[in-house]
Amino acid sequence: MSLSDEELERYARHIVLPQVGGAGQRKLKSARLAVIGAGGIGSAVIPSLAGAGVGRITIIDSDEVELTNLHRQPLFAEADAGKAKAELAAGFVRRLNHFVEVMPQQQRIGPENASQLLSGHDLVIDGSDNFATRLAVSDACVAIGMPLISAAAVQFQGHVGLFRSRPCYRCFVGDAFDADDCDNCAELGVLGAFTATIGSFAALLAINSIVGVGDDQMGQLHLFDGERLDWRSIRIPPDPGCRACGSA
Numbered sequence: 001m002s003l004s005d006e007e008l009e010r011y012a013r014h015i016v017l018p019q020v021g022g023a024g025q026r027k028l029k030s031a032r033l034a035v036i037g038a039g040g041i042g043s044a045v046i047p048s049l050a051g052a053g054v055g056r057i058t059i060i061d062s063d064e065v066e067l068t069n070l071h072r073q074p075l076f077a078e079a080d081a082g083k084a085k086a087e088l089a090a091g092f093v094r095r096l097n098h099f100v101e102v103m104p105q106q107q108r109i110g111p112e113n114a115s116q117l118l119s120g121h122d123l124v125i126d127g128s129d130n131f132a133t134r135l136a137v138s139d140a141c142v143a144i145g146m147p148l149i150s151a152a153a154v155q156f157q158g159h160v161g162l163f164r165s166r167p168c169y170r171c172f173v174g175d176a177f178d179a180d181d182c183d184n185c186a187e188l189g190v191l192g193a194f195t196a197t198i199g200s201f202a203a204l205l206a207i208n209s210i211v212g213v214g215d216d217q218m219g220q221l222h223l224f225d226g227e228r229l230d231w232r233s234i235r236i237p238p239d240p241g242c243r244a245c246g247s248a
């Protein structure tokens with residue numbers, strides 16, 4: 001996949017990086033990513049991917065914009081209240097970068113449709129706001145062999161991890177939260193600057209993974225404490241009894 005003169009100029013600050021170069025930029029152009037959730041995390045992930053020149057981005061979100069979203073979702077403006085987030089986010093991508101093909105999907109993703117919605121991509125970034133969705137997405141990614149970046153932020157605690165088959169996100173979370181589809185942010189609160197930090201980290205992890213920058217982060221979970229302003233990383237051990245990726 002070649003780059004036009006306009007793209008070479010547009011991405012000049014990428015291409016000058018020895019870790020990226022023209023080869024890395026072509027990898028980004030070839031990449032097909034699905035982003036789940038155009039919320040606080042998605043509001044950081046989606047512009048980063050579109051600006052970076054990821055070739056195709058699918059945006060999956062069933063919600064409409066509410067006034068309580070605006071403090072952490074700068075994809076949207078006051079006049080967008082009541083409009084579909086997936087369509088609005090796709091419009092943002094089109095205005096930012098016409099080289100990106102964007103596919104809005106105004107659907108709620110769950111166990112019944114996740115495999116179908118996610119197949120055909122190279123990487124999924126899940127920025128949804130509840131455990132039930134994140135576990136359903138993770139299980140589908142394991143089933144179809146899809147790499148997954150799972151990102152979450154609530155109150156001042158956030159985490160981002162890259163999973164490829166095994167260990168999976170369920171190895172980390174376990175089975176206790178499958179019915180937990182409450183909106184954590186609504187119940188517990190979160191700062192916009194915090195969700196943006198977690199979302200930006202997830203986007204960086206995605207871009208590094210696509211281009212091949214740094215070490216493979218598979219199975220590594222990065223945890224951020226927004227009160228202490230401290231990142232730490234742990235390795236997720238595969239759970240032998242995991243019902244998604246375990247040997248049983």
Ligand SMILES: [Zn+2]
Nearest residue numbers: 168171242245
């Ligand atoms: Zn697992």
